[in-house]
Amino acid sequence: MGKIILTGDRPTGKLHLGHYIGSLQRRVQLQNAGDFDKMFVFMADVQALTDNADNPEKIRQNITEVALDYLSAGLDPQKCTLYIQSMIPELAELTTYLMNLISVSRVQRNPTVKTEIKMRNFEANIPLGFFCYPVSQAADITAFKATTVPAGEDQEPMLEVTRELVRRFNQIYAPVLVEPEIMLPENVVCRLPGTDGKEKMSKSLGNCIYLSDDEKTVWKKVKKMSNGAPRMSMEEPGHLECNAVFTYLEAFSTPEDFAEFWPEFQNLDELKAQYVKGGIGDGTCKKFLNSVLNKMLTPIRARRHEYEQDIPEVFNILKKGSEEARAFAAQTMDEVRKAMRIDYFSDAAYIEEQAAKFKI
Ligand code: TRP
Numbered sequence: 001m002g003k004i005i006l007t008g009d010r011p012t013g014k015l016h017l018g019h020y021i022g023s024l025q026r027r028v029q030l031q032n033a034g035d036f037d038k039m040f041v042f043m044a045d046v047q048a049l050t051d052n053a054d055n056p057e058k059i060r061q062n063i064t065e066v067a068l069d070y071l072s073a074g075l076d077p078q079k080c081t082l083y084i085q086s087m088i089p090e091l092a093e094l095t096t097y098l099m100n101l102i103s104v105s106r107v108q109r110n111p112t113v114k115t116e117i118k119m120r121n122f123e124a125n126i127p128l129g130f131f132c133y134p135v136s137q138a139a140d141i142t143a144f145k146a147t148t149v150p151a152g153e154d155q156e157p158m159l160e161v162t163r164e165l166v167r168r169f170n171q172i173y174a175p176v177l178v179e180p181e182i183m184l185p186e187n188v189v190c191r192l193p194g195t196d197g198k199e200k201m202s203k204s205l206g207n208c209i210y211l212s213d214d215e216k217t218v219w220k221k222v223k224k225m226s227n228g229a230p231r232m233s234m235e236e237p238g239h240l241e242c243n244a245v246f247t248y249l250e251a252f253s254t255p256e257d258f259a260e261f262w263p264e265f266q267n268l269d270e271l272k273a274q275y276v277k278g279g280i281g282d283g284t285c286k287k288f289l290n291s292v293l294n295k296m297l298t299p300i301r302a303r304r305h306e307y308e309q310d311i312p313e314v315f316n317i318l319k320k321g322s323e324e325a326r327a328f329a330a331q332t333m334d335e336v337r338k339a340m341r342i343d344y345f346s347d348a349a350y351i352e353e354q355a356a357k358f359k360i
Helices: 017-033 045-049 056-073 090-099 104-108 111-119 133-142 153-172 215-223 244-252 255-261 268-277 282-308 311-339 348-358
Strands: 004-009 038-043 081-084 148-150 181-183
Touching: 004 017, 004 133, 017 038, 017 056, 017 148, 017 244, 038 056, 038 311, 045 056, 045 133, 056 081, 056 282, 056 311, 081 311, 090 133, 090 153, 090 311, 104 111, 104 153, 111 133, 111 153, 133 153, 153 181, 215 282, 244 268, 244 282, 255 268, 255 282, 282 311
Parallel strands: 004 038, 004 148, 038 081, 148 181
Antiparallel strands: none
């Protein structure tokens, strides 16, 4: 078996520039480089429901949004399998078996789960499904024998749990599952701050630029972006600390963008050097950033527009992807059941042996 990439997102909201720079862009590159034998990208609706059990409509609506984001960002159903987690019941089955191989206290130690429990005020009342989601995530990964999981640092604890479960499964039963490794983002800016310059782009803080935002909306948001400590005039030295405009330029601008939109400078380092000396207005920086973002978003918007006009085709793609993914997971489950000695009906020798044992 070759190299297999697998990754996904909880469909709890539209994807934004943070998702793009942190993962989507990389996925498209990986898909196009073709160095892997297979690539699976999925919407983790089952996982999303673990902390949204009372709001299934939110997940339902965001399946379409995220599918449109995937396709418009350039994920190509000819090159990667796009699917929906809940359409693969084999994952629930594998989760059940993996749960026998891990202790409650081991799951409790997971730092990502701990943070999430605090964030969601679950301390007094943790839904069991939510508590167990790291095991379900291990099933997501191992059912597809994924070798490589592109994800953020916060997913490393899930990968650790997955590897432990694989080792235990293979040791107790038979070497069926594959130990995956994480593939961390390599960009300089892997955690894009919000337009307010705060920690992280997040829907609840209302500081996101979405892949689906039109030109007008992007400009409105860029105009309001924070640019570090205030200055009385543009002649004063500019400040790069907590300057969201420059963090975004760091993440998105290229020398080609400078050649096209701001030829006075060859690259960001030159602009920065001048900015901290003074004489560069924040408005001008914002206009440049706006051009950079729109240049990147224009082809994404065009693709999105096309798919939006053919939503049934989007669901066709997801349905076909889910069928393909399910066939793959079903194959793994055959091996899992065999290894676990629960393949009663397909093991003729077992039936014969039982027959001999009871025949007088
Ligand atoms: N936990 C991931 C997130 O919150 C989503 C996810 C579920 C995932 N299963 C996965 C990511 C398997 C990678 C591999 O974004």
